[in-house]
Amino acid sequence: MRCITIEKKIPKYIQLKETLLGLIESGAIRPGDQMPSENEIADRFDMSRQTVRQTLGLLEQEGRLYRLQGKGTFVSEQSPAAKTHEVQTVGILTTYISDYIFPHIVRGAESAVREKGYRLMLSSTDNDKAREREALEMMLSEPLSGLIIEPTRSAEGNPNVSLYLSLSYQNIPFIMINQRYPEITCPYLMVDDEDGGFQAADHLLSLGHQRIAGFFKTDDLQGVNRLKGFIKAHQERSCPLSPDMVIHYKTDEKWTRPYEIAMQLLASGSARPTAFVCYNDELAVHLLEAARQSGLSVPDDLSIIGFDDSSLATATEVKLTTLSHPKMQMGVDAAQILIDMIEGRSPASAEFCKLYKPELIVRNSTKKL
């Protein structure tokens, strides 16, 4: 009884809409065909012309019909096609596009996204919070199906939290790579930087090095974590670590400060470090130059270890020992997990997390003491 009452609550004009759509979908009325006139429909379905008009208005608004005054009402051409494979868009927001390992991440994401039939919207923040906001707002000006985000300057708080929260509110899935804002709960992928830092230091310690200088960029969490692992390795091996053997620098100092300090350290006689752990290969190559300038040979006088296994690591004459991680794969994985979330296939909770263990690649820049 109740059921029937509820059934009956469906308005007539909606019922008519479904009926007409059925006729169109079934092919009884084909694209381009003229519909029966309003009066005819009204008679046939035993309703007033006004109600028919209301239905037709809806269908016209949805693009399924078009009406020509004086001529009649007609079925639109392409509607189902346009509706079924409408292409969706995924956004990726990175700090830098051109530098170093980022292109590989972007490339991985792009190829995975393209393969799944999505488009990729790209934006970068240049590691600037204001630009992060700008880019996010611009990307979201048209509906996005999902976002891959590489957080900007994550060690220094996050004025754009509200924007990220509004993403959740709008039900737009997103995933973070490389780093993560602690305030935001979302799936993320990152290299196990602490483990990498640990492996680097541990490798050198196991080779008998006692005075190891570590150069870390500390305005992002990656550098902080690598440093953490670096310290941990010293603790586990019970090797004392002098504070002046830990060199912090910021992104904009990368071509100045580490080099200068390296030169000082290398000139410091008997207390001179016998090994450098570098934040990444770029810096390692740079400090390799510092060693040359100081008249020291690598690895005989100084061991150097990099991070990322970039193309720079093997471009040098002394091939760099470094920590390798799947740069492009992270982009691919991020895209795939995100698309799983978009398409509702994912069991990946908000807590989902994938850590990539770096692999130590021993080449010729490190040597037993």
Added chain:
Amino acid sequence: MRCITIEKKIPKYIQLKETLLGLIESGAIRPGDQMPSENEIADRFDMSRQTVRQTLGLLEQEGRLYRLQGKGTFVSEQSPAAKTHEVQTVGILTTYISDYIFPHIVRGAESAVREKGYRLMLSSTDNDKAREREALEMMLSEPLSGLIIEPTRSAEGNPNVSLYLSLSYQNIPFIMINQRYPEITCPYLMVDDEDGGFQAADHLLSLGHQRIAGFFKTDDLQGVNRLKGFIKAHQERSCPLSPDMVIHYKTDEKWTRPYEIAMQLLASGSARPTAFVCYNDELAVHLLEAARQSGLSVPDDLSIIGFDDSSLATATEVKLTTLSHPKMQMGVDAAQILIDMIEGRSPASAEFCKLYKPELIVRNSTKKL
């Protein structure tokens, strides 16, 4: 008289719509405010409630109003903002994203595009014609305001010409970078590769080298043009060029063929070349290794010259002499010219063309014989 008749032809519900919009725009009714009820409006403007409903339906459809049954009709929040600076999108289609100099081009384009308030859609072809088509079709599934295209494998014809022609037909401006399809007339930006090849060879010839081997990737026009300049320099200097001093290779052979041939050439005794001109820095670094393997020192026994002035050029111990060109600037210029075209500011005809003259950067990998 006629005029008045025409005035009177404007339907009441349209008039009411304009009136209400006026009230909203003027601030008399503010976003979030409740509108007068349908009956009230009907009374005030002396029309039936049905007609008022028609107007409100239109405005609701346009997103200016929303209606809540039982509560009333309200003015939407953000409509004017969303309407006035609706964000447009520009696409960029490159062969590779992560390799080498492409990230710089993409970055330049991204930053210029973002600055102008556009969004950037990114896709790559992996130098594959089928994927080029796929990517183009996908990007165009939603309207794009313009496209930056780096042609795919341009030395081998172009099965996708029709797609590009349809761009013109749809009035979507586009611009090509790095290379150009000869069948398509459009503005383009490129490095003057022929001049670069010429400068490289000329530099070595002027240093007294007589036997110079040139390694060129010839499945794209860039390599072909660099080779052209390489040959031209020999002609102008009246220096004979033996055919086996010109090595062609294809993209997928880049890690094999040139290296092998270089090793052969370097082992060929008295006829051994005294200098290498390389398609790019990547290859130059690779052939630097071949020289080391052959026990030859650079630049004393062998001069090597690269192309692109990439980060690899200074990562090596022997800093590479190379040809520099504004990688990122090309992306910036492409974006700016394209946006000028989109916004109709451009006097740039379809024939517009900008050639970047490469600049020879002399470092330590070349030496007077």
Added chain:
DNA sequence: TGGCCCAACATGTACATACAAGCTCAGTGA
């Protein structure tokens, strides 16, 4: 035969009425 006009029919505009359904709030009753 050719041009014109008008009837017939299509959708568009406008108004009237009636009742259904959802929200608010004041007043009632336990």
Added chain:
DNA sequence: TCACTGAGCTTGTATGTACATGTTGGGCCA
């Protein structure tokens, strides 16, 4: 005091009528 009810407002659904406007085609007239 608190919960319920119902009056009175809102928008939503449904139908009726009337006339305007645009399209087509057949029939009339020159």
